[in-house]
Amino acid sequence: MNIQSIYQLYSISSGVEINSKKVKKGSIFVALKGKNFDGNQFAYEAISNGAILAVVDNKKYVRCKKIIFVYNTLYFLHQLAMYHRYRFHHIPIIAITGSNGKTTTKELTAAILSKKYNKVHSTKNNFNNHIGISLTILSMPIDTQISVMEIGANHEKEIEKMCSIIDPDYGYITNFGIAHLEGFKSIEGIIRSKLELYNFLKKKIKSCLNGDDPIQLSNSKGMKRYIFSEKKTTDINIEYLWTKNSIKSILSIKNKKIVSSLIGDYNLYNIASAITIGIYFKISLKKIKEAVEEYVPNNYRSQILIKKNTKIIVDCYNANPTSMMKALTFFNNIQGNKIAILGDMLELGFFSNNEHDKIISFLEKSNINIIFLIGNIFFNTKKTSQRIKKFMNKKNFVEWIQKYSIQKMDYILIKGSRKIALESLIDLI
Template sequence: MDIQSIYQLYSISSGIEINSKKVKKGSIFIALKGKNFDGNQFAYEAILNGAILAIVDDKRYAFDEKIIFVYNTLYFLHELAMYHRHRLYHVPIIAITGSNGKTTTKELIKVILAKKYKKVHSTINNFNNHIGIPLTILSMPMDTQISVIEIGANHEKEIEKMCRIVNPDYGYITNFGKAHLEGFKNLEGIIRSKLELYDFLKKNNKVIFINGDDPIQLSNSMETNRYIFSGTKKKKTDINIEYSWKKNTTKSVLYIKNIEIVSPLIGNYNLYNIASAITIGTYFKVPLKKMKEAVEEYIPNNYRSQIFMKNNVKIIIDCYNANPTSMIEALTFFNNIQGYKIVILGDMLELGSFSNNEHEKIISFIKKSDINIAFLIGNIFFNTKKTSFKIKKFINKKNFVEWFKKSSLQKTDYILIKGSRKIGLESLICLI
């Protein structure tokens, strides 16, 4: 079967599935391979579970008329997604990438656009890699009016490749921070990678949204079709936004056209995420009053900049992910809050040879800060040389939990919990 014939089946199917146990009746199963699994082995199980078709790249498993062999199932997934995007060429897609704040920015843009458009499509959770992006494109209904797609990357040329699948009409880079250093090697590699989005948009004469306060964005978007927002009144700024950089606050406040917008998102570092979403909403002519409603109604989830009150303690949990840039931003914000403060930090992963030095920098910051106690969890933090009287290290979460249950802490006003996703620090909330 060729791609067109399979697409016709896809168009009447209940969707694409890559997990045979989650197959819905009428879906198409694509057998992908990973380090510890081979989806080909589950193709027939998918058919038995209700799939109308299974795609494999191992001929040994293509023993049923409903099982189709292709050379490479991942490549096929990308081709099918591109075919679907071609069919929906008229749907404007906004692509979001950057080191930090991609998902928060994407969610803010989505809720703002939903104030004008009834059919807004977007990336689910953080399905932003070479598998999640084509699945996201294939989840786009035919009646979609506008879409917001998040693009992640852990090595160069990945964003370039994903742009060929997404074919975005608009794009925005949140920032350039120290994330996935193991794959990018250095900050220059990170910048080159993120700018692959600009390169695609420039080549295709599309629109780029620019944070005018970011010199890297400004200098690398010259002679492009760009739409700029800034906190300073520059001549070539399309939108002026006034930021409220207040200390000792757990809300984000900004002003546009003298209208105050107060977001429950914590941390001054979220102000640019909010500002970019408002800028994009303005470009698409969403009324400012409606944008204010959307921003002020938006409550983050998935442990991203969330705040809980428990036993009279404000717990700030931001542990969906962590890298040196986002960690310092969170600690800087937390340090400016007045009160007795405790941080519980987990290892920052995927930093390669930079790992030890970046974790030492976090400890140096804590030593000089007004943070009262710091609990550092994970093998990397545990093996760092620097320490302080207010720092206690644990080689893993289990050891911390055992110690914590036996201890008694001083009356605390705030607790910040932050670490990489794989450390799973959100489970610590129940201890407090």
């Protein structure tokens, strides 16, 4: 079967699945392989669970007519997604990448666009890698009016590859922070990687740019740009009203004050970029204000929970040196008694110890009353402050907190990498 024939089958299917246990009746199962699994082994199970077709790249698993062989199932998945995008090239796609703030910016942008468009498609969950992007494209209904897609990466040329799959019309880079250094090797590698989006978009319609970011400005010359900044000479002039004692992110545009439920100054650019994209697509400021102020963060990103009069800032969906330092700087400026519960920052490779030491140095000079550090990397750092308590793992911390409990505070910050899953501690506080 060629890609056109399979696509015809896909067009009447209930979608594409890569997990045989999640197969829906009438879906297509694509058998992918990873370090610890081989999806080919589950092709027949997928058919038994209701799939109308299973695609494998190992001939020995072709056990019935509904199972077909291709030379590489991942390449096949990319090709099927590209074909779907080609068929619906008229649907505008906005691609968002960057080291921090991708998901928040994507969700805000989708919320704003929904004030004008009835059918806004966007990346679900964390489907932002080369597999997730393909599944996201294939989940785009034919009546989609506009789509917002998040692109993640942990090594160079990955964003370039994903752009070739989704063929975005517009794009925005949130920032160039220190993240995934294990794959990128250096900050220069991070910058080159993120700029792959702008390089792809040079012949496209427009890119949204943060005019306060010199890296973006200098590397986007010659592009069709739509720039926001505090400078009045840019396309969109935004005034940031956040102060050191503020918790919520507040800004103003054309004298219209917008108060977001998002916290801290580090979310201001995320909000500003989503507003700028909304203005470009001719959405009224009234509707934009409604969308931003209605948006409530979830998934442990910049959430505020209140328990026993203590405000718990839950920002533990992920962490890297840039996002950690921004969160701690914001937290340090808040007035009141404070506790920080921090987990290891992962995927930093050779730079890991040094980056964790930098966080420790900041904490030692901070005004945070008590600091709990969780994870093997933090545990092996040097510390001098009596305010810092270290635990090898989360289990050890849980045992300590059940024995001693945490004293009452005005604020608690919880932040760490996704694999540390610090949100499980919320009920113990």
